[in-house]
Amino acid sequence: MLYEYQTMMASLLALDVANASLYDGASALAEAVLMAVRAHKGARRVLAPRTLNPVWRKVARTITRNQGIELVEVDYDMAAGHTSLAALERFDGGGFAALVVPQPNYFGVLEPVDELIEWAHARGIMAIAAVNPVALAVLRPPGEWGGGGADIAVGEGQPLGVPLASGGPYFGFMACRKALVRQMPGRLVGATVDGQGRRGYTLTLQAREQHIRRSKATSNICTNQGLMVTAATIYMALLGPAGLARVARTCHSNALDLRDLLTAIDGVEGAFDTPYFHEFVVRLKTPVGPLLRALKAESILGGLDLAQDYPELGASLLVCATETKTAQDLKRYSDAMARVIGGNYRPAPCAINTPSTMEVHNGMANVTLGGNPVTVAGKFPAKGEVAPDFSLTSKDLKDVGLKDFAGKRKVLNIVPSLDTPVCAKSTRIFNERASALSNTVVLVISADLPFAMNRFCGAEGISNVVTLSTVRSRDFHARYGVDITDGPLKGLTARAVVVLDEGNRVLHCELVPEIKNEPDYDAALAALK
């Protein structure tokens, strides 16, 4: 079965030899980088285009960094969405062991692979292809690319019938030219005969591997992803060349249809006008985070927000359409997007309302007031970070910062206003419980004027909290990621609790998703135990 798998992959990639698998596509790329550096015997730098999956680049860096190998980024053409040949010219001086060429790339766009391989080979640089195996049923395979074709090809095998399963197990595939086979990591199955001439199969060239070569092995890899390879082999056998081509063409057709539907919406445009396989980028005029949240409330996971890895693209979304989608699915998605962007929309309340790490990353939290979404801008502090300093106005009209509470733990109770029922109650409860804790001070922060805060504390009989006003420093709102920029409470602070230790490191933080609700007092106080 493994021999069949190796045969199928070698043919799909149009290279001489495929191994019996690695852990996943990203780690397979890392192994290819190590392999190219070993084979090159000179340079220890590898060119990695920005159009290569950012997480794969991170993984490759983690795995190769300790051997003194450097990955150097190559820019892409912002109009075309693929690697810029002009940007590549900057590296004409050489000193590189390999160039990684994705096909299709992270944006779904087809790279000018022939020119890229020609450039690399003319300078004695090896070419590592990072490819989608299903796409290769219709796209020209790396072994047949221009300039002599790629030397090594890797990729993620999950598309070949392996379930998504929340991230794994998947498998990484690798193939190479015959001359490089002794540098290839992973298991290899070879055909042979037994003593009576029967055909049989055995692990071979094991002198490459750790159990024989130990510290001189090509890699430390021991297990591979055997069960997933079994699934993929059976998948490819059930589909055959015509079936796999059908899968690829259906993915492509669905993507074309979906892009047409989405770009017909006012405020949505395609980022690149170049050929693509089954993924594409759209640019929006509205923030991506709230859009994705609104789609999620309708049971649609709308795509990948590119802001973190490609801030230069502005509000942009990576969308994919595989053969699993029907025309009705595509229509439902584009209708929902049109409705949300058009503003004709009421979000459903969510059972669990924690902002995901990604949303907090983008500095655009997803907060509602009475169920209606409001935009809250700025960068909310994260657990473990040192909190930014501030200068706020106390009830004595003095300006006060974190240093005035040096050596104490601080509970920042940030509220829209003390003159609304929720805020008063929360302050009182916090006062009671926090005053029971040693070495802790409660700071109530809002945009109320110091006089109003003074009047409030007097009337409520609160003495154990310090009230601080943002009257003189509205920049506090954005600096702490609580700046309400639309709706009736525009200009005020959102409701949040930030707990800091003696060194001002964030022990706990909560941006309350529905402004009318209380914060999670228990969680805040638990962080102080």
Add this chain to the structure above:
Amino acid sequence: MLIFERSRPGRRNAGQAPQRTDLRSAIPERFLRRDRPRLPEVSELDAVRHYTTLSQKNYAIDTHFYPLGSCTMKYNPRACNAAAMLPQFLARHPAAPDDTGQGFLACLYELQEMLKEVTGMAAVSLAPMAGAQGEFAGVAMIRAWHETRGDAARREILVPDAAHGTNPATAVMCGYAVREIPTDAEGNVDLAALEAAVGPHTAGLMLTNPSTLGVFERSILEISRIVHGAGGLLYYDGANLNAILGRAQPADMGFDAIHINLHKTFSTPHGGGGPGAGPVGVTARLAPFLPLPVVDREGAAYRLLGERERPLSIGRLAAQLGNAGVLLRAYVYARLLGAEGMRRVADFATLNANYLMVELKRAGFEVAYPTRRASHEFIITLKRLKEQTGVSAMDVAKRLLDKGFHAPTSYFPLLVPECLLIEPTETESKETLDAFVAAMKEILAEAHDDPQLVKAAPHTTPVRRLDEVKAARDLDLAWRPA
């Protein structure tokens, strides 16, 4: 026959391929494939029959006793599979936001907590996709630790000469030089040699306990003192955790970083080579370096921590979460066992190994470390048998296949000549162990009475002994039509 040889042009499975007929294309000619890939054209029945038949040619835990030492081939409970393959686990997209996967993240978080509990470590990451990746993470964290303290002179990792090959290979992948420490006649790391080898150049020591020789490292506390005293850190290769699960904690032995092989100790399927999983655990001071992502809980909500929360992390080892399905299976296994069950695992794994060792000794086999009690595995050496009859460990291993048993691990560790490393695991009954001993006794007799029978084994398997020299010399790694 290979699947390609069953192929007939034009044969296809209409039901398997997508049905859309109005296909479009906007891909220019220059990007398109000119020839067809060499994939077989078979019917569904052809494929089902072919792969089912292939599977029946294998020796597997489900069909044979599999005492492969160091691999821990214990039974894989079906409940683990059923739970891990619930539709909402199986169909979930890896990039789906955390708040759409709270159930899944809860399972992973609890697995982290259980692994902490069982090993005594302060923090765990489930990211590494195999034991070897876990080792890589562990050594990379040790390196990161030394680097943040400005201790760049530490360029060497120590490993015992009996260590599994992944240990030195991992050290080299992390940019270290490797120095081997000899093992004494009792199977312990040579303390005097260790003392002489450590110094300001020592980054750390990689160790398995019980060791690859199947015996407990009695001076582990002394080893810990020596390495830590020189400023190095201690890495635990968790391959043999089955021997001590629930009974002893690597943290108490002084280890700073460990990995666990879920496909061994936590009974996830071996799969003919994978997928495995190698979560890592560390003491508090190494926690900031853990590979990403790590599952965190805040109040009632679970989330994945990334680069922003863990700026000192060594980074990511996988594009996604790691081998999530394997983690789920291990989680269910741990829940099935509970704390009491885990203790019984170590107890019975050790009991079974010691019973087998005593019985094989009585049957006439030579135990490699006769003064030592076995851990969960032990080694017999066939050196004398080879001298007397010409029958080697390889021959005995092959003959066992004829008797209906998968062979034990052979020729590892390299220290012991003509060795068989035998690990029964706790899931085997006394009857199975007795049957194995009986088969070994038969082979021993055959070796004396009819050595050629053993040397030409196996006789009853689908193929006879394969020509491995030819396989390497006349490399044939992919089928081609005649």
